[in-house]
Amino acid sequence: MHFKLIIVFVEDDKTDLVLDTSREYGATGATVINNARGEGLKTSKTFLGLTLETQRDVLLLLVEEHLSRTILEAISKAAEFDSKPGIGIAFQIDVEDAIGVMRQVEKLTPIVEEEL
Template sequence: MKFKLIIASTPDDMTDAIADAAREEGATGCTILTNARGQGLKKAKTFLGLDLAGARDVVLILVEQHLGRRILEAIGRAGHFDASPGAGIAIMIDVEDAIGLNSQLHTIQTEIEDEI
């Protein structure tokens, strides 16, 4: 079985919407890294050296390759990535190998059975 890793950077108030959207499209879970920082085209404003930009999270979602594009598009819609500058980004990369998925493999295989 081949996997993709979706990595999304998003404002922390959108993290739950992104995780929910991924789950609705077949993701079996995600890992959320909190308090990330990022910079876009324009540097964030500061006040006395304190960053005024809101907190960001990084969401890591390991998915079976056939579900990858569908999940990527769903989280893009849920996070309004293309509609609002600074709303976040998501990328998807190939995963060469993964371990620790035994408890999820049956669910993954059942859900993608019709798509393969």
């Protein structure tokens, strides 16, 4: 079984929405890294030398490759990434090898066989 890593940078108020959506579409878990900071095309506003930014989280989802595109699109739609700038971004990268995922493989095998 082959995997992809979906990496999501999202405003913290949308983290639970992204997690719920990814599970609904086949993700078996995620790692959440809190307190991330990012900058887009425009620099952040400041007030008395303090930067005014919304809190961001980074989500790492190791998903089966046949489910990855569907999960990625569902996350984008649910979190409304394309509706206005600065909401978040998500992308996927290939994973050459993974260990410690045998329980996920057991759960995903029937689902992937159904898809194929």
